[in-house]
Amino acid sequence: MDLKIFDRLESEVRGYIRSFPVVFKQAKGATLVDETGREYIDFFAGAGTLNYGHNNPLFKQKLVEYLESDGIVHGLDMATGAKRTLLETFERVLLKPRNWKYTLQFTGPTGTNAVEAALKLARQVKGRPNVISFTHGFHGLSGGSLAVTANAKYREAAGVSHANTVFMPYDGYFGPDVDTIVYLERMLEDRSSGLDKPAAVIVETVQGEGGINVASLRWLKELQRVCRAHDMLLIVDDIQAGCGRTGSFFSFEPAGIQPDIITLSKSLSGFGLPMSLVLMKPELDVWQPGAHTGTFRGNNLAFVTATAALDHYWTNAAFASDTQRKERIARDHLENIVQSYPGAGLSVRGRGLMQGLVSQDPTFASKVSKKAFEQGLVIETSGANDEVLKLLPSLTIEDEQLKKGLEIIDRAVADVLAEHDAASSARVLKFGNR
Ligand SMILES: *Cc1c(COP(=O)(O)O)cnc(C)c1O
Numbered sequence: 001m002d003l004k005i006f007d008r009l010e011s012e013v014r015g016y017i018r019s020f021p022v023v024f025k026q027a028k029g030a031t032l033v034d035e036t037g038r039e040y041i042d043f044f045a046g047a048g049t050l051n052y053g054h055n056n057p058l059f060k061q062k063l064v065e066y067l068e069s070d071g072i073v074h075g076l077d078m079a080t081g082a083k084r085t086l087l088e089t090f091e092r093v094l095l096k097p098r099n100w101k102y103t104l105q106f107t108g109p110t111g112t113n114a115v116e117a118a119l120k121l122a123r124q125v126k127g128r129p130n131v132i133s134f135t136h137g138f139h140g141l142s143g144g145s146l147a148v149t150a151n152a153k154y155r156e157a158a159g160v161s162h163a164n165t166v167f168m169p170y171d172g173y174f175g176p177d178v179d180t181i182v183y184l185e186r187m188l189e190d191r192s193s194g195l196d197k198p199a200a201v202i203v204e205t206v207q208g209e210g211g212i213n214v215a216s217l218r219w220l221k222e223l224q225r226v227c228r229a230h231d232m233l234l235i236v237d238d239i240q241a242g243c244g245r246t247g248s249f250f251s252f253e254p255a256g257i258q259p260d261i262i263t264l265s266k267s268l269s270g271f272g273l274p275m276s277l278v279l280m281k282p283e284l285d286v287w288q289p290g291a292h293t294g295t296f297r298g299n300n301l302a303f304v305t306a307t308a309a310l311d312h313y314w315t316n317a318a319f320a321s322d323t324q325r326k327e328r329i330a331r332d333h334l335e336n337i338v339q340s341y342p343g344a345g346l347s348v349r350g351r352g353l354m355q356g357l358v359s360q361d362p363t364f365a366s367k368v369s370k371k372a373f374e375q376g377l378v379i380e381t382s383g384a385n386d387e388v389l390k391l392l393p394s395l396t397i398e399d400e401q402l403k404k405g406l407e408i409i410d411r412a413v414a415d416v417l418a419e420h421d422a423a424s425s426a427r428v429l430k431f432g433n434r
Pocket of ligand 1: 109111112138208
């Protein structure tokens, strides 16, 4: 496979091509195929963009029909039939059954565009610049979103300072015995804590990029209570954890909360087509007409597939319970791995089909990912030091393929731990057991 042009012409900034150095050609469901015809099981799913698999045949059919009919492809934010159908479907499938009232804002097509809009809106509504985000949070890499993203690698790349944000400890940051909500509330209550009163709090219910850290449902409920008590808007960034990844369509549903603002992107179109949305409580819609714009807010192809996704997967509870069933398969398997190597310092965390195998050794997850790729599995790492092996298969993956992928992880973990053992006994031989 010829990768030379990528090295020669493409910037050093390229990332995933380094972890998976092959040229991909085709994909269907949870299977990727490279140019030589070799197949891979996909446990990465476009970083959570392909919850319904690659080239989902139902959506593809709708897309082809739409293109054949010369349907509008690019529509700025003008009214189109495809957009109307999406709005109607969103209301019928998601809002009405929950008895929720949200106003929808179509933003530029990437996740960070939705986060930018959400932060702008919150600051306008409250007339205050400060926003609270959380340790290990990830919200995108453009100016405003980057300011609420925690990882120093990304922050430093900007070359400017990131103002008007304050980081607070996420659930579990100091271990299971410290309730970080108590800390947050104390800081807010104390007029001499030094904390400028925030307009909003932005949070992920499960931190996708930050290491599959899971906020407890109690913590999320408490966070909503604190937001209301202190006149701050609660923004849930559901770009990765939403669209069914954790079971329910919105990841925060089991906590029984109703955020003031919600961001959606990644799997929203269902097909990997770029599209983002901000949901806001209707009374927060203080935008002046055209005050926040963008050329690519009308990706009608994405509207067509997003409509198909809602209609096909979300009109009853079957899809959510199937995800929970697959969660148990994955979770049991990973816990088995942890128990098989009691001395290896491994653990599991996650919610839904968003699970992480965590090691205390920061090189472990990357090594397992590499070994797994050699054996035909695409799987990425996450966390501040890439210390977490991140399982993010499509939700539509067949059981057989899911199990096959998990077995590849078994073998990769065994190989990596065996090499560690061999390396440490070699050290003992060389230096003596000191
Ligand atoms: C991926 C992601 C973003 C940013 O989305 P982009 O499309 O990469 O800009 C924002 N928030 C969360 C939680 C994400 O996972």
